[in-house]
Amino acid sequence: MPAEQNRTEQKNNYINKLFYGDNLDIMEDKIPDNSIDLIYLDPPFNSNRNYNRIYSTNVGQPVPEEAIAFCDAWELTEEKEEDIKTFYDKLILDDNENFAKFWLSWTEALKYSNSKILSYLVFMALRLRVMRNKLKDTGSLFLHCDATASHYIKILLDGIFGIKNFRNEIVWCYSNSGRPKNRFASKHDIIFFYSKTNNYFWNKDFRVPYSEDYIKSHFKHIDDDGRICRKRYDAGKWRTYYPEDGMIPNDWWEDIASLNSMAKDRLGYPTQKPLKLLERIIKSVTKEDDVVLDPFCGCGTTIMAAQNLKRKWIGIDICMLSVSLIENRLKENYPLVVMKGRDYTVDGIPITIEQVEELIHKSEKSRNEGRYQFQYWAVEKVGGFASTKKSGDGGIDGSIYFYKDEKKTLAKMILSVKSNKKLQASFIRDLIGTMNNNDAEMAGLISYAKPTQEMINECKNAGRFKMKDGLFADYEFDRVQILTAEDILNGRRFDLPYTRILKKS
Ligand SMILES: C[S@@+](CC[C@H](N)C(=O)[O-])C[C@H]1O[C@@H](n2cnc3c(N)ncnc32)[C@H](O)[C@@H]1O
Incomplete structure (x- = not known):
């Protein structure tokens, strides 16, 4: 060819x-x-x-x-x-x-x-x-x-x-x-x-296009056909310029x-x-x-x-x-x-669990910002604000902010994302510690693997969060919750006051 x-x-x-x-x-x-x-x-x-x-x-x-x-x-x-x-x-x-x-x-x-x-x-x-x-x-x-x-x-x-x-x-x-x-x-x-x-x-x-002011101040000649123009001696000869030709x-x-x-x-x-x-x-x-x-x-x-x-x-x-x-x-x-x-x-945006696995694999391989891509994806997907704290603070990967009362006082659910193939109950205990140290009302774990029964029990023991007043006064939410990547792909989200509003409407 x-x-x-x-x-x-x-x-x-x-x-x-x-x-x-x-x-x-x-x-x-x-x-x-x-x-x-x-x-x-x-x-x-x-x-x-x-x-x-x-x-x-x-x-x-x-x-x-x-x-x-x-x-x-x-x-x-x-x-x-x-x-x-x-x-x-x-x-x-x-x-x-x-x-x-x-x-x-x-x-x-x-x-x-x-x-x-x-x-x-x-x-x-x-x-x-x-x-x-x-x-x-x-x-x-x-x-x-x-x-x-x-x-x-x-x-x-x-x-x-x-x-x-x-x-x-x-x-x-x-x-x-x-x-x-x-x-x-x-x-x-x-x-x-x-x-x-x-x-x-x-x-x-x-x-x-020339500006109007420029045309007024520079195009002062009339050519043989009566058109407004500018005549200039340029590079060794006389040339004629017209406003509509632009510059x-x-x-x-x-x-x-x-x-x-x-x-x-x-x-x-x-x-x-x-x-x-x-x-x-x-x-x-x-x-x-x-x-x-x-x-x-x-x-x-x-x-x-x-x-x-x-x-x-x-x-x-x-x-x-x-x-x-x-x-x-x-x-x-x-x-x-x-x-x-x-x-x-x-x-790059996974829509199947195999693609999530690929994303995790790519994140593990990357030497660049891409090494956090699974975290970014998971946090953004659940409507969280992906944050900068990659280390320290017990590894907060993002937060979901919401109003906790009629006065619009901000509350937050901190998020931790784990790509591990095996999960341990200590992840939840650490998350609870980080939640308390950061004055967060709630905490969410997003994991690739399915949580163990022990982890689910730890979440239950972490208590309930209650809204003070407003639409959801007296409603209760689990303070610590878990979602898997599969849940996210299936459209599940953390149980929070605003997600209940979305469901209601
Ligand atoms: C200043 S904004 C660009 C605005 C754009 N010129 C417009 O008119 O909409 C910078 C963008 O860079 C993105 N960004 C930051 N770091 C990046 C990275 N490492 N790889 C790809 N995009 C990145 C941000 O998410 C943000 O959307």
Whole structure:
């Protein structure tokens, strides 16, 4: 088969993909090297309110302000310290010795001055290196961030992509509400544009409309046909420009408004980006049928923009709510046109017990965030808020918050997830200890294996929780409860006041 025909067939058979899981694992295992035309990423950093908001909007449960979501916790753990070394080894493997040396001294200094940013940079470094490998030689990467970390990120990108492949620092200016009283208002984001090589694709025809003010002040001539134009002596000859032709965009964009809280397409993600922003990026460096990857796809703005512009797409997110949001968005915007199974697949969310086993197996194998994927899945599935506490605190994997009285006092059920093949009654005793130490009203164990009779007895002995007043005054709930993965797949949930409301309605 001629190569061109082969390529066309491959393009036609291409199925878009949504992946649930840690992007490092997924990019390494599922995405071939040199296969992507554009990567856009808007990684979380201090965007904790993101998950909290989307959680409470979509699950319908309250979350305390200070609760830190699993996908935005930056602590310099022992594992992160190991990752510093791993990244150094990878740089050596890539023959990037100069940056490797810099990396060692940089990270050593940051350990003492800013360990939070260091933890974030290690996380980003490992992923950006893999992203570079996934790009075709003609491909580009756009990284969206803000002033909190942009100065560090640019150094990282210079080191991984090479200073010579830096193309632009785009300043996206917006004007949303809220202004501080003691400094200038921060009203811009930064988007770094790097290409993989010097031979990158740039859409030479891409133009944006001139602003009205610009047209008024610059287009002062009339051509022979009576059309308004601008005549300029450019590169050795006189040229004529027309307002309707548009202009090559600047590296500062002030004509794309941020999504205000009333916007029609707002989905509840505080960090949701406007479609127009993504469309501009996609149009500038890709053609129809090119492949666009967003490894932190949130509520899927990149996916929607790529679909609108007839590009192929791949989205990855570690949060299951995000995957379901994107599926809903596709259904609403492209009914019958974009169908699951035919036009895109969802990978990584188990729906059978065999797939749960696979997820546990993958979690045990992963060296990355993916090692907690079974916990994340189980917690999210029962409507819990997946938390950051991986160790200490007796291993709280998440919490379900609910109101315990008419005054809306928050109560919580702490969750512990066990993938063990064999369970012991001591798990329940430990859980009760953790519940009491954390002032939690209730505790839930989610296990892969079936609980023993002794465990069930321990739960019964832990007593009952009673609501003070309200709809369920005098109702009683077991303080400690167990659900297996199989129960969850069959739709069972913990017995809590709000799940009884759901059942009632
Ligand atoms: C700032 S949001 C992206 C918002 C997106 N640009 C939009 O317009 O909707 C960051 C996303 O990254 C996801 N995330 C965090 N860590 C991740 C990881 N290791 N792998 C995949 N996704 C991750 C979070 O769940 C969150 O949805």
